[in-house]
C-alpha cells in the first residue's frame with residue numbers, strides 16, 4: 001500500500017483497506033518500540049506542528065513520534081506565529097511547505113486545514129478541527145482491536161455531544177470498519193443528516209450500521225464499546241455549560257450504563273475527561289452546578305473496563321504510522 005504524499009484530514013478520504021494498513025503499521029511500530037528496535041531513519045526530515053487550540057496527547061504524540069524517528073519538530077502556538085493574523089493560510093502553507101516535510105494542524109473549521117493542505121505541497125495532518133479528529137480514530141481503532149479483536153459486528157455506543165468532532169469521526173470510523181454505531185443522546189446532539197446518510201453508505205459496504213436514539217436502556221443494551229467525550233469542546237463559549245449539563249446529564253456513562261452493556265464491554269474516552277474534582281474547570285463546574293462528575297463517573301473511569309490510557313498511548317504509535325505512511329516508508 002502506498003500512501004506517500006497523501007494528506008490525513010478526515011477518515012472519509014480513506015478506504016477500509018487503507019485504514020487497516022495504517023493500524024497494522026502502527027501495531028508494528030508499537031511492537032518495535034517495545035522491543036527497542038529503532039525506526040530512526042528519518043533524520044534530516046522536519047515537521048511543523050501548528051496548534052491553535054491546546055493539547056497534551058496530540059502534541060506529545062507528534063513530538064515523541066518524530067523524535068523517535070530522528071526528525072526535527074517546530075511547535076507553533078497561536079501567540080507564537082503570524083498565522084491567521086498577519087499572514088493568511090495559503091501564504092503560511094507555502095512558506096512552511098518550503099521548509100518542512102509535513103505539517104500538523106489543530107484548530108477550528110475543517111476548511112482551514114483543507115486550505116492549508118491545498119497550498120502546502122507536503123502532507124498535512126489534521127490534529128483536530130471542530131468537525132473531525134482523525135488521528136484519534138486510528139488510536140481508538142487500534143485499542144479496540146487489541147481488546148476485542150475484529151471490528152465486524154461490534155456494537156459501538158457513543159454518548160454525549162454526537163454532532164462535534166468526536167461523534168462525527170467515530171461514526172465514520174465505525175461505519176467504514178463494519179461496526180454497529182449508535183449515537184445515544186438527546187436529539188439536538190445527533191450528528192447531521194448529511195453525515196449520517198454518508199455513513200449509512202459506508203455501513204452498507206462494510207456490513208455495519210448507523211442508529212440514533214434518545215433511549216439509554218435500549219441504546220446501550222449489550223454494547224461492546226461505550227464511548228464518551230467532554231460535553232463542552234475547546235473553543236465553545238462557557239455559556240453553553242448550563243444547557244449541556246441539563247440536556248446531557250441523562251447520557252452520563254455510569255455503572256448502570258456499563259451494567260447494561262456486555263460483561264466484556266470496554267469504556268473509551270479520548271481525554272481529557274471530567275470524572276473528579278482534580279481540575280480547575282471541574283472545580284468551577286462543581287461550584288456553579290454542583291456536579292462532581294460529568295460525562296463519566298469516577299467509578300467507570302477507574303474501572304477495569306476502562307481502556308482510556310491504552311488509547312492515549314496508542315495516539316503516539318498511530319500518529320507515527322501516519323507520518324511514516326504519508327512521508328513514505330524508507
Ligand SMILES: NCCC[C@H](N)C(=O)O
Nearest residue numbers: 166229233234270271272
Ligand atoms: N482532546 C480531544 C477533545 C475533543 C473535544 N470534543 C474538543 O474538541 O475539545
Ligand SMILES: NC(=O)OP(=O)(O)O
Nearest residue numbers: 055056057058270271
Ligand atoms: N485526545 C486528544 O486529542 O487529546 P489532546 O487534546 O490532549 O491532544
